[in-house]
Amino acid sequence: MANLLKRISNRYLRIQIGRTPQQNLFYGFLTYILVGSFLLSLPFLQKTSPSILDNIFIATSAVSTTGLVTISVFDTYNMGGQFIVMLLFQIGGIGYLTFTTFMLLSTTRRITRWHKSILSSEFTLPVTIKIKDFLKSVILFTLIMEIIGTILFFIAFKMNGMATGEALWNALFHSISAFCTAGFSLFNSGFTEYVDDGFINFIISFLAICGSLGFIVVTDFVLWFKNKKHKLSFTTKIILVGFLILLSFGFSFFYFFEPTVASLDGASRSYAAFFQAMTAMTTVGFNTVDFGAFAMPMLVATVFLMYIGASPSGTAGGMKITTLTAVLAIMKSRLRGSKRITFFGRKIPFERLYIATSSFIFYTSIIFLGVFILTFTEGFNLESIIFEVASALGTVGLSMGITGDLSSIGKIVIILLMFIGRLGVLTFGLAIWSKQASKEGEETYLEDDIAV
Amino acid sequence: MANLLKRISNRYLRIQIGRTPQQNLFYGFLTYILVGSFLLSLPFLQKTSPSILDNIFIATSAVSTTGLVTISVFDTYNMGGQFIVMLLFQIGGIGYLTFTTFMLLSTTRRITRWHKSILSSEFTLPVTIKIKDFLKSVILFTLIMEIIGTILFFIAFKMNGMATGEALWNALFHSISAFCTAGFSLFNSGFTEYVDDGFINFIISFLAICGSLGFIVVTDFVLWFKNKKHKLSFTTKIILVGFLILLSFGFSFFYFFEPTVASLDGASRSYAAFFQAMTAMTTVGFNTVDFGAFAMPMLVATVFLMYIGASPSGTAGGMKITTLTAVLAIMKSRLRGSKRITFFGRKIPFERLYIATSSFIFYTSIIFLGVFILTFTEGFNLESIIFEVASALGTVGLSMGITGDLSSIGKIVIILLMFIGRLGVLTFGLAIWSKQASKEGEETYLEDDIAV
Numbered sequence: 007m008a009n010l011l012k013r014i015s016n017r018y019l020r021i022q023i024g025r026t027p028q029q030n031l032f033y034g035f036l037t038y039i040l041v042g043s044f045l046l047s048l049p050f051l052q053k054t055s056p057s058i059l060d061n062i063f064i065a066t067s068a069v070s071t072t073g074l075v076t077i078s079v080f081d082t083y084n085m086g087g088q089f090i091v092m093l094l095f096q097i098g099g100i101g102y103l104t105f106t107t108f109m110l111l112s113t114t115r116r117i118t119r120w121h122k123s124i125l126s127s128e129f130t131l132p133v134t135i136k137i138k139d140f141l142k143s144v145i146l147f148t149l150i151m152e153i154i155g156t157i158l159f160f161i162a163f164k165m166n167g168m169a170t171g172e173a174l175w176n177a178l179f180h181s182i183s184a185f186c187t188a189g190f191s192l193f194n195s196g197f198t199e200y201v202d203d204g205f206i207n208f209i210i211s212f213l214a215i216c217g218s219l220g221f222i223v224v225t226d227f228v229l230w231f232k233n234k235k236h237k238l239s240f241t242t243k244i245i246l247v248g249f250l251i252l253l254s255f256g257f258s259f260f261y262f263f264e265p266t267v268a269s270l271d272g273a274s275r276s277y278a279a280f281f282q283a284m285t286a287m288t289t290v291g292f293n294t295v296d297f298g299a300f301a302m303p304m305l306v307a308t309v310f311l312m313y314i315g316a317s318p319s320g321t322a323g324g325m326k327i328t329t330l331t332a333v334l335a336i337m338k339s340r341l342r343g344s345k346r347i348t349f350f351g352r353k354i355p356f357e358r359l360y361i362a363t364s365s366f367i368f369y370t371s372i373i374f375l376g377v378f379i380l381t382f383t384e385g386f387n388l389e390s391i392i393f394e395v396a397s398a399l400g401t402v403g404l405s406m407g408i409t410g411d412l413s414s415i416g417k418i419v420i421i422l423l424m425f426i427g428r429l430g431v432l433t434f435g436l437a438i439w440s441k442q443a444s445k446e447g448e449e450t451y452l453e454d455d456i457a458v
Numbered sequence: 459m460a461n462l463l464k465r466i467s468n469r470y471l472r473i474q475i476g477r478t479p480q481q482n483l484f485y486g487f488l489t490y491i492l493v494g495s496f497l498l499s500l501p502f503l504q505k506t507s508p509s510i511l512d513n514i515f516i517a518t519s520a521v522s523t524t525g526l527v528t529i530s531v532f533d534t535y536n537m538g539g540q541f542i543v544m545l546l547f548q549i550g551g552i553g554y555l556t557f558t559t560f561m562l563l564s565t566t567r568r569i570t571r572w573h574k575s576i577l578s579s580e581f582t583l584p585v586t587i588k589i590k591d592f593l594k595s596v597i598l599f600t601l602i603m604e605i606i607g608t609i610l611f612f613i614a615f616k617m618n619g620m621a622t623g624e625a626l627w628n629a630l631f632h633s634i635s636a637f638c639t640a641g642f643s644l645f646n647s648g649f650t651e652y653v654d655d656g657f658i659n660f661i662i663s664f665l666a667i668c669g670s671l672g673f674i675v676v677t678d679f680v681l682w683f684k685n686k687k688h689k690l691s692f693t694t695k696i697i698l699v700g701f702l703i704l705l706s707f708g709f710s711f712f713y714f715f716e717p718t719v720a721s722l723d724g725a726s727r728s729y730a731a732f733f734q735a736m737t738a739m740t741t742v743g744f745n746t747v748d749f750g751a752f753a754m755p756m757l758v759a760t761v762f763l764m765y766i767g768a769s770p771s772g773t774a775g776g777m778k779i780t781t782l783t784a785v786l787a788i789m790k791s792r793l794r795g796s797k798r799i800t801f802f803g804r805k806i807p808f809e810r811l812y813i814a815t816s817s818f819i820f821y822t823s824i825i826f827l828g829v830f831i832l833t834f835t836e837g838f839n840l841e842s843i844i845f846e847v848a849s850a851l852g853t854v855g856l857s858m859g860i861t862g863d864l865s866s867i868g869k870i871v872i873i874l875l876m877f878i879g880r881l882g883v884l885t886f887g888l889a890i891w892s893k894q895a896s897k898e899g900e901e902t903y904l905e906d907d908i909a910v
């Protein structure tokens with residue numbers, strides 16, 4: 007028996023060694039989803055009896071930090087089950103945050119000199135830092151942020167008259183959910199009750215923005231904020247500027263053109279406009295107003311914001327701001343008729359552009375395909391379907407309210423989209439189709455890259 | 459007076475010389491649209507009194523060979539006015555056909571060796587041919603096809619019991635309209651009456667496919683068909699194979715999944731499925747069934763077909779099959795993790811990919827922007843708006859029936875989209891923003907290229 011187990015585990019190890027990093031990520035996420043689905047299927051963690059498909063849906067939604075739900079988490083699972091859901095999006099969030107941070111650093115030499123500059127000169131971490139220590143600081147960063155979030159949430163919930171135990175549990179759950187941009191809530195109507203609560207609006211926005219921007223951008227910004235002599239890296243600047251522009255764009259549109267927001271009074275109107283733009287961009291997916299009641303132009307604008315998403319260094323989904331900037335750079339250079347592709351005076355290397363354009367093409371194609379399939383299987387109007395697909399692929403979790411009424415095929419499509427969205431369209435493709443397992447040992451190479 | 463005119467015309471010539479080819483095309487189309495709008499505004503060419511905006515709309519739709527109409531051409535203009543409309547889409551069609559053929563040949567040395575091979579070895583035209591003679595043969599090709607079309611249409615209309623004079627006028631008008639993929643019709647209900655008329659279905663399809671594939675592909679194919687020793691050029695192969703695949707895809711979907719098509723009997727069902735796929739792809743824009751009654755999945759499929767369009771060497775609009783192949787090549791190579799981007803074993807040069815990806819990005823962005831603006835100004839459902847925008851930018855001319863009910867701003871947006879669609883998104887961008895007028899004299903260079 008022990009022998010058998012050993013042989014199986016050896017076999018597993020051997021398979022794992024032959025895998026590309028993309029395949030490892032693929033199987034890693036898949037394993038968490040399967041284990042999560044199994045746990046959520048255990049009757050003693052449930053209040054009601056959800057279908058297996060719904061359990062898989064919730065597990066995928068949690069691991070992918072999307073937050074779309076076909077059933078109410080609060081009504082379906084007891085506190086144990088809710089804890090499992092929380093664990094899943096915590097793992098998904100940390101897993102993705104460390105992965106994106108790692109990639110941002112490790113792609114340094116292999117992909118661009120653009121990133122390299124961060125590590126070697128502009129970025130303050132000593133070049134000799136070990137990758138393991140580095141990942142430890144990312145996890146530490148996550149935990150500190152989540153503890154701060156829990157404390158703030160606890161105060162806010164207490165101020166709203168919640169009982170201590172309930173407030174504590176809700177504070178922990180929503181703090182992790184916000185920082186991991188998971189968007190899972192124990193309130194069946196989301197945060198619509200708190201649309202005029204400036205403190206709660208602030209807590210969620212703070213956590214979600216920090217989470218979606220990620221460790222590198224946040225620490226870089228904090229260092230610059232504390233000491234103006236510290237120079238922001240080019241990547242950080244691009245991400246921050248892009249984020250601010252898109253956020254302002256979203257805020258203005260929601261503030262001026264969305265009737266459901268415009269009908270609110272005073273500060274609430276600003277809160278609501280800011281929150282809805284923030285939630286689409288950071289892909290946290292909480293909402294304080296009902297997107298199902300939105301007017302058509304704002305639905306299209308929200309789809310755009312979800313489509314772009316935020317930073318490539320955090321927990322956010324979407325096509326990423328950096329892809330957008332590369333795409334803009336191509337457009338600009340093309341129109342100027344110049345062959346060198348530059349952005350803010352810096353030449354963008356071919357590999358970066360290649361990745362950006364393929365991301366754009368894949369992302370757009372998958373959205374199109376997803377919408378096409380759902381128009382066959384679902385009876386909802388087109389805007390609900392496009393919204394749902396963009397939300398799932400961007401791991402945003404906003405919905406016009408159709409998630410619970412999806413057909414089984416519809417649920418499976420959304421599960422696939424959330425999974426693809428979390429892995430990233432390119433990573434997903436590479437995990438499935440790439441035949442050349444990294445013979446040169448990519449990981450060794452990358453570790454070299456960092457540990458020099 | 460004569461002196462003044464001479465000075466003005468000199469001035470005009472001087473301006474024109476300083477222009478890039480893109481700017482010449484831009485101003486050329488603009489001039490035709492303005493002259494056309496003026497002529498259509500003349501009361502003695504009208505039956506009723508359309509607004510100036512509607513006249514501009516019709517002129518733009520004709521010159522761009524789109525075929526979207528805010529008013530009925532037959533009910534609004536008398537035969538003189540109808541003749542002007544026909545003249546405008548004939549000019550637009552020939553202008554574009556010669557331009558695309560010219561570009562396909564002339565970009566040879568400058569952009570890719572891929573095209574060069576057509577001219578220098580595979581393509582049967584002697585390399586010493588003069589560009590002027592070449593354009594003459596394109597125009598001759600157009601006229602011959604249109605005469606054949608007129609004769610066939612005349613027979614068909616006579617068989618349907620039309621009076622001789624009426625049949626002749628309708629035959630000429632619809633023959634030119636079909637070959638130039640203009641989609642203008644003198645029948646207010648389009649060709650819905652002829653849904654079960656195999657002969658008329660054949661005539662339109664034949665003309666539209668030849669027109670949309672263009673001179674080079676058609677002649678290349680005819681030579682190969684006559685003499686199997688003649689080898690098809692790579693470009694021709696790509697375009698034909700792509701066209702057939704997309705057409706089969708479209709046909710199957712319409713045949714099996716579209717209720718309005720499936721409800722037809724026997725041959726009519728095949729005719730209707732083929733015709734609707736053909737009309738979207740060749741961008742001719744005639745229809746034999748009502749797209750306004752289509753089910754959602756087929757609307758999405760039609761948008762996809764209109765989005766792609768057909769060949770870059772003919773009169774069709776859309777993003778072009780060649781762009782699609784380049785985009786597919788990028789996706790494939792990316793997934794395989796290979797750096798060389800190949801298609802059917804041929805390496806696609808960087809410049810070609812750069813143009814294809816920028817086209818894709820621009821095209822997608824403009825559709826998104828157009829839809830976004832129209833959701834503000836129009837009250838129609840989202841699918842009607844997306845359909846209308848894709849149809850206008852692809853110069854297809856199909857509609858779910860909202861064109862006549864567009865607001866003034868909506869009409870202006872559609873006018874702009876048709877104009878941009880006809881020029882090509884890149885050409886349009888380059889005409890507007892390109893600062894570097896071709897100092898080296900692009901045309902001289904190109905002539906050199908051909909006349910060697």
Ligand SMILES: [K+]
Nearest residue numbers: 072290291402
């Ligand atoms: K989310």
Ligand SMILES: [K+]
Nearest residue numbers: 524742743854
């Ligand atoms: K057309």
